[in-house]
Amino acid sequence: MSDPIPVITAFRWVPDFAKGQVRDLRVRWALEEVGQPYHVRLVDGASVKAAEHRCLQPFGQVPTYEQDGFTLFESGAILMHIARTRKGLLPADPAAAAAAEQWVFAAMTSVEPAVQDLALVDVFEADKPWKEARRPLSVQRVRDRLEDLSRRLGDKPYLEGEFTAGDLMMACVLRGTARSGLLADYPNLDAYLARCQARPAFQRALAAHLADFDETPPIAA
Known part of the structure; x- marks a missing residue:
């Protein structure tokens, strides 16, 4: 059943x-x-x-x-x-599965807070008097995370070599940078997101x- x-x-x-x-x-x-x-x-x-x-x-x-x-x-x-x-969405090998799972948490706790902060400035605080002073700091926080992620991804197609739940979550978080255009400065991340979004399931x-x-x-x- x-x-x-x-x-x-x-x-x-x-x-x-x-x-x-x-x-x-x-x-x-x-x-x-x-x-x-x-x-x-x-x-x-x-x-x-x-x-x-x-x-x-x-x-x-x-x-x-x-x-x-x-x-x-x-x-x-x-x-x-x-x-x-x-x-x-996860490899059968327990160690490989754990490696994939770590990227789910990394996406949500290390990358997403910075992405959300910039979205807050650009969308919800766009008319606030402090926006212009605050935005460069928010942009730099996103760039710092993207730099680290780009370095770790390198020339691999996915974070652990094959598509996993970690890539799914990371791609969803990276989609939040679309308004800022920052991802274009990191060609391997830009291509990575395009690769994830090209999946028929997405x-x-x-x-x-x-x-x-x-x-x-x-x-x-």
Whole structure:
């Protein structure tokens, strides 16, 4: 008997700048890579903060993951669960799998905070008087991380030689640099991201992610 199809949550509407960046995309991509069908339950800004959803995600965010009474929140935790329970995102050798897993955590804890900080300056604080003074510091933090990552990747196609969950998460984080254009200064990283995004599983996940958005913003209560 096959396992019940998992259900993930995603937003039914986000501003244009957020399309392609909401973290349900990470989970969709992982599920596509391992060939696992899934259902999506769409939520809005009100329902995501309601008690029913907070039972699944205490911080009122997406995505969440449900399967046969089992629930998870946080995209990294969901990705690791998928990778550990399905073939396709981690090597069979335990040491090689651990090496791949370290990149999931590196993407989320070493690279993403810098990328998010710059996005905060460029998008959410764009009209603030301190933006011009703060932005160079934010840019340099991103550059420092990209320098380190570029050096470590070298001329390899993927971080550990073959595509793993670590590459999936790192690619999702690097996509957050698109607005800044900084990745173009690191040709091997630019090519690496293009290689990851060219994967059919990513293309299917992105298409599904974008197709679920309503075009009309919700009416404020």
